Amino acid sequence: MGKVIRVKKKPLPPGRPKAFDPEQALHTALRVFWEKGYEGTSLADLTAAMGINKPSLYATFGDKAALFRKVVDHYMRQQSGLWNDAFHLPTAKGSIARILTSVADALTNGKNPHGCLLVQAALSCGEDADCIKEELAAKRAESGTLMRTRLLRAQAEGEIPRNVDVAALSRFFSTILRGMSVEASGGATRAQLQTVIDLAMKAWPDSARQTTALPAEV
Amino acid sequence: MGKVIRVKKKPLPPGRPKAFDPEQALHTALRVFWEKGYEGTSLADLTAAMGINKPSLYATFGDKAALFRKVVDHYMRQQSGLWNDAFHLPTAKGSIARILTSVADALTNGKNPHGCLLVQAALSCGEDADCIKEELAAKRAESGTLMRTRLLRAQAEGEIPRNVDVAALSRFFSTILRGMSVEASGGATRAQLQTVIDLAMKAWPDSARQTTALPAEV
DNA sequence: TAATTTTTGTACCAATCGGTATGAAACACC
DNA sequence: GGTGTTTCATACCGATTGGTACAAAAATTA
Numbered sequence: 001m002g003k004v005i006r007v008k009k010k011p012l013p014p015g016r017p018k019a020f021d022p023e024q025a026l027h028t029a030l031r032v033f034w035e036k037g038y039e040g041t042s043l044a045d046l047t048a049a050m051g052i053n054k055p056s057l058y059a060t061f062g063d064k065a066a067l068f069r070k071v072v073d074h075y076m077r078q079q080s081g082l083w084n085d086a087f088h089l090p091t092a093k094g095s096i097a098r099i100l101t102s103v104a105d106a107l108t109n110g111k112n113p114h115g116c117l118l119v120q121a122a123l124s125c126g127e128d129a130d131c132i133k134e135e136l137a138a139k140r141a142e143s144g145t146l147m148r149t150r151l152l153r154a155q156a157e158g159e160i161p162r163n164v165d166v167a168a169l170s171r172f173f174s175t176i177l178r179g180m181s182v183e184a185s186g187g188a189t190r191a192q193l194q195t196v197i198d199l200a201m202k203a204w205p206d207s208a209r210q211t212t213a214l215p216a217e218v
Numbered sequence: 219m220g221k222v223i224r225v226k227k228k229p230l231p232p233g234r235p236k237a238f239d240p241e242q243a244l245h246t247a248l249r250v251f252w253e254k255g256y257e258g259t260s261l262a263d264l265t266a267a268m269g270i271n272k273p274s275l276y277a278t279f280g281d282k283a284a285l286f287r288k289v290v291d292h293y294m295r296q297q298s299g300l301w302n303d304a305f306h307l308p309t310a311k312g313s314i315a316r317i318l319t320s321v322a323d324a325l326t327n328g329k330n331p332h333g334c335l336l337v338q339a340a341l342s343c344g345e346d347a348d349c350i351k352e353e354l355a356a357k358r359a360e361s362g363t364l365m366r367t368r369l370l371r372a373q374a375e376g377e378i379p380r381n382v383d384v385a386a387l388s389r390f391f392s393t394i395l396r397g398m399s400v401e402a403s404g405g406a407t408r409a410q411l412q413t414v415i416d417l418a419m420k421a422w423p424d425s426a427r428q429t430t431a432l433p434a435e436v
Numbered sequence: 437t438a439a440t441t442t443t444t445g446t447a448c449c450a451a452t453c454g455g456t457a458t459g460a461a462a463c464a465c466c
Numbered sequence: 467g468g469t470g471t472t473t474c475a476t477a478c479c480g481a482t483t484g485g486t487a488c489a490a491a492a493a494t495t496a
Contacts (some may be wrong), residue, residue: 015442016492037342039257043484045344053445054485064484113342120342123333123403124255126263137404168413171401175414179397183389185341186355195386196393199421233472234462261454271475272455282454 022060025050029061030071035113038068038122038132065132068121072139075117079106083146092154093204096147096173100200103177104193107184115185119178144174164205176200240278243268247279248289253331256286256340256350283350286339290357293335297324301364310372311422314365314391318418321395322411325402333403337396362392382423394418 028050033041043064047053052060061067086098108114118140122133148170154160180193246268251259261282265271270278279285304316326332336358340351366388372378398411 012493013442014440014494016444016494018443019492035342036344037257039255040342040344040347042344042482044482055446055487056444058485059443115341119400123341123400124253124258124331124338126254126258126260129258140400140404165413168410168417171406171410172414172417175394175397175401177397178400179393179395182337182341182358182396182400183393186358188389192386192389195383196390199386199390203417203420230464231472232464232470234474236473237462260452262452273457273475274473276455277473 018056018060020050020052020056025052025060026070026074029067030074030117031113033068033071033121034075034115034117037120039125039129068132069135072117072121072136076139082106083143087146087150092150092159093201093206095150096204097197097201099147100173100176100180100197101194104180104184104190104197107181108188108190108193114187116177116181119181120185140174140178143177144170147173160205169203169205172203173200236274236278238268238270238274243270243278244288244292247285248292248335249331251286251289251339252293252333252335255338257343257347286350287353290335290339290354294357300324301361305364305368310368310377311419311424313368314422315415315419317365318391318394318398318415319412322398322402322408322415325398326406326408326411332405334395334399337399338403358392358396361395362388365391378423387421387423390421391418 029046032045032049036045043054043057046064046067047057050057057067061070082102083099086095086102089095089098103116106112107116113120118136122129122136125133148167151160151166151170155162155164155166160166176196180188180196183196184193247264250263250267254263261272261275264282264285265275268275275285279288300320301317304313304320307313307316321334324330325334331338336354340347340354343351366384369378369384369388373380373382373384378384394414398406398414401414402411
């Protein structure tokens with residue numbers, strides 16, 4: 001019983017084989033951290049959900065912080081397709097709009113905890129988790145720079161006027177993403193996020209060209 | 219030594235007098251929870267910062283959750299002036315703009331931890347803190363309804379056109395507030411938040427009337 | 437089958453968690 | 467001064483925290 005079927009081209013390494021799939025265990029750990037946050041998740045929570053015991057967890061993933069970092073990588077790998085697809089759309093306006101809608105989809109997806117792991121997991125924490133908090137802030141900043149590079153390209157291509165502050169614009173959309181994450185975590189629906197997106201897109205510079213040229217009130 | 223000076227009209231109650239000021243202790247507890255979050259804060263953190271010991275804490279404020287609720291009340295009382303001032307400005311546009319700038323001030327105030335307590339303290343948590351998480355989400359929603367009532371009044375007064383969805387508009391500005399909180403927690407400066415505010419105000423309906431009437435591209 | 441290697445399950449570790457029992461200390465009142 | 471009342475400081479509680487030691491179990495290789 002428990003005989004291991006040798007998969008094609010996978011010569012089993014010596015020693016007792018793992019009784020679990022590390023990839024799937026990582027996926028499960030992601031869900032737990034996503035739902036309970038870094039400090040709110042205990043090793044007991046993890047081992048119970050992953051179906052393994054602590055020594056196996058430590059041998060495979062390292063300590064709690066190391067496992068969490070692997071989880072974050074897994075999460076970003078999982079979301080990277082979304083960003084890549086949006087990034088390569090013909091117009092920057094389309095790219096940003098796609099990012100907002102795709103993220104809204106992900107934030108309210110019924111299969112996952114609502115909200116964004118990078119926001120939920122450790123916005124504030126005790127001293128020992130401070131480095132985790134900072135790492136997450138850095139990861140969040142990455143999405144901002146990603147949008148900024150897309151906007152810069154659009155500016156070079158003439159889609160966005162030269163006088164537009166693309167750094168400010170990308171920070172604005174970053175703020176929208178963070179805000180939607182908090183709202184989704186608090187129970188906002190996909191439809192409600194869509195109305196937020198529609199209003200956010202009003203900040204797009206082609207309408208700004210008019211409103212900044214003229215005074216707001218006539 | 220340690221003789222208590224009887225303050226005017228304050229007949230000391232019988233028994234040994236408190237050796238600390240509950241109001242100031244609450245203020246200190248606020249700072250700790252604000253910085254470390256609900257789960258990230260231990261009773262040892264609290265007693266050390268407040269300069270009292272656990273039995274005094276329990277006798278005065280109750281258990282950890284009860285203390286936290288008092289802290290949240292203290293926090294909201296502290297911020298209520300900001301909202302009241304903004305609420306009574308003559309135009310809704312001015313009210314919203316004032317709220318955004320005042321909150322941006324508060325979020326990046328050097329004297330306090332950056333970010334908003336209602337967002338930071340418990341976006342995600344373990345099971346035993348779930349009720350705290352939900353209470354915070356409800357408190358956050360209050361600010362949204364507050365803005366919505368202000369917008370409804372403006373609509374009744376004719377400042378905002380009847381066809382505008384004020385629920386969506388208030389949700390949009392709520393999202394901006396949450397997003398700014400996360401950004402501030404991650405290190406955003408006051409000036410950076412201002413650029414976000416300037417762009418957010420582009421969603422205001424008087425400019426929307428133009429852009430929705432005309433197609434975006436000519 | 438014997439030797440080797442790796443994983444597994446259990447039992448355990450010190451430290452910390454939130455929360456409390458207890459007796460001494462400090463006040464008001466009489 | 468004595469009495470009643472409340473707070474103080476210390477020491478303690480069981481439960482849980484993240485993390486490990488250890489030996490049995492399960493695989494490969496020889």
